[in-house]
Amino acid sequence: MSRQMGDSHRRFLQTMMANGIVDEQGAKTLYQRCCEIHNTQYAPDKLDEFIDILNSRLQPLFMQIRKGMSEENGQQYYALVNMAETDVTRMSSDYADNELELFQKTMDLIVSSENGKACSTDILNSADTLTTKKLKKSETEHLLQRLVHDKWLTEKRGEYTLSTRCIIEMEPYIRTMYQDQVKVCHICHNFAFQCQICENPACSIKIHNPCVARYFKGRSEPRCPACDDFWPHEIPEVRRPHSHSRK
């Protein structure tokens, strides 16, 4: 396959810029479509090579298309990330200073929680402690909606988690800001926020829910892969990546 950058790559990149993040199936469909439009060779298993070519040209611009797993469903995602600014200042064109401070507080809450979630009440309360400029309750609620809409946070039943995009994009920032607090998954070695924890206090390793599902699948008695203690949590089902068609 040609290592040359072509219009199919450029179209792929333009779509990534418009969407920010796309799941693996979506990326594959897009890859195929871009190749078809520009009559270039398409090989179904060469998506990562295709992206590598783009990345080699994006790297001098401090940008990259990076792959990461969703903590929610275990699926792979591709996100276009900005490596020049990996901290929250990256968001400063869209959010005011006090809004960014609230986002940071939300991250604090999520990282310091056991299960990688922060409930809306705690976030609303932390809005009172802003040092820059206080946010009203309604403003905070509106801001949270925007953060979800812009794909920085994910919300489910009043609880907020870091979105896949946020984890992929802000990985270096999270690493430096929360180096003592944040743990990695024992199975996939990526950051673990939403996860299960070994209850043996001497061990207390973390495993993502989808990683738990895959790891314990078919084992009669689940035991911690690190300390061999009984794994007392409910073992989730392995979720099949749902096949969906994109327009």
Next chain:
Amino acid sequence: MAQRRRQSAPQNQSQAAAQEEDDDLTFTQPSTSQVQRGLEKVTNAQVDQKTAEVVQYVLVKDQKKIPIRRADLVKHVVKEYRNIYPEIIKRAVRTFDQVFGLSLVEIDTKNHIYILVNKLDKEEGASQFNNPTNPKIGLLFVILSVIFMKGGVVRENLIWNTLKKLRVDPGEKHEEFGDVKKVVTDEFVRQRYLEYARIPHTEPAEYEFRWGQRADMEVSKAKILEFMGQLHEQEPQSWSQQYREAHSSSAQTGTSSSQR
């Protein structure tokens, strides 16, 4: 980066614009020999780094369809490299072309304002105007259609009345668009999709709409005519004047800066 923060504070816009005008006056394009001498003092990697910053700045602005002023670019990004500005822009233009399939077009040569235009052929049925994911684009399309069908310029009342017929009342808060009047006369104008100007010698002041430069480059008049044809069950050719215009100018759409 501090320069990005500015956007979130649209107040005092006219004041800020005036300020920027001053800045642009103090920036004179360096001569070829000045650039040559300037380049001797910096490494290639430093120029590339500056180029990357310029590319990022332009991309962020473009995502919101905000035109880029040369004055802003120099003041907030290029800064102490202003003596080699032409070289940096040359590299940025090359990057947009080779990596992103975009071209950086100067839409206003007097005030030095740039926008990004897509160089890739519009995918059939996938242009943002045929397949709007952003509902505001639909609103814009209606307004551009009215202006085009009426010969290129219309009084604002005609636009408001048309929108009212579509149950978009500029006097009321719309659940999708919010303040419709603001979206049309401010946002679309800022993004250069529309021009909104006072009709000379009107008292009280009356305003009229025209297509903006970005619309000229991004929107195909032939597509609008096709759409009107479907709407009225007529052949696009039956609007002979519009048809001629659409098919004489459509060849230029998206390839060069507009000449009107």
